[in-house]
């Protein structure tokens with residue numbers, strides 16, 4: 001091989017590996033299809049975890065993760081299918097007496113399914129920090145990464161009852177926003193695209209952190225996968241018209 005050709009192919013390999021690294025971070029979205037929440041028939045499906053149950057130790061213990069993924073998220077996914085089936089049955093029977101009940105149930109369970117699916121991919125076992133477009137937009141919307149951390153930590157700690165702290169992209173205003181979500185379906189903004197969600201339901205931390213939600217919220221910053229958040233932002237921006 002000529003030196004020129006060798007350099008050219010080295011450059012291509014080099015470029016390939018640079019392009020390849022962000023793809024590795026988006027693996028959970030693309031390869032594992034964890035954001036595919038329903039099959040071709042519209043049946044809700046729970047994707048496998050993108051890592052082993054002890055992957056997030058010591059910040060999130062394997063036993064809590066097992067119970068959380070299997071019974072809380074898994075249970076919500078199964079329940080969402082039942083809710084949808086009951087709505088379909090009511091429509092088939094032309095008897096809509098029960099649809100109010102099942103629609104509320106479906107909103108609750110499908111929201112749980114969506115947020116948990118995002119939550120698992122939002123976490124990793126190494127400390128990362130926002131960079132690039134994500135950091136630029138954090139700075140624009142909140143002033144700095146530290147100010148965003150302070151805001152999402154404080155608002156997550158003070159979610160009434162069960163719920164989530166959420167960093168989202170709001171396409172209507174082309175900005176990043178922080179939300180407090182009670183349970184799964186309240187206090188949302190229609191049309192927003194969640195980028196980072198923090199599960200502050202007790203089952204997310206009770207075995208290790210007992211009643212200390214604040215300690216859990218502080219600790220979770222050690223395992224947030226900001227590369228995944230950045231990938232989500234990139235994907236969300238592509239959806240913007």
Ligand code: MN3
Pocket residue numbers: 068072073116199201203204
């Ligand atoms: Mn949960």
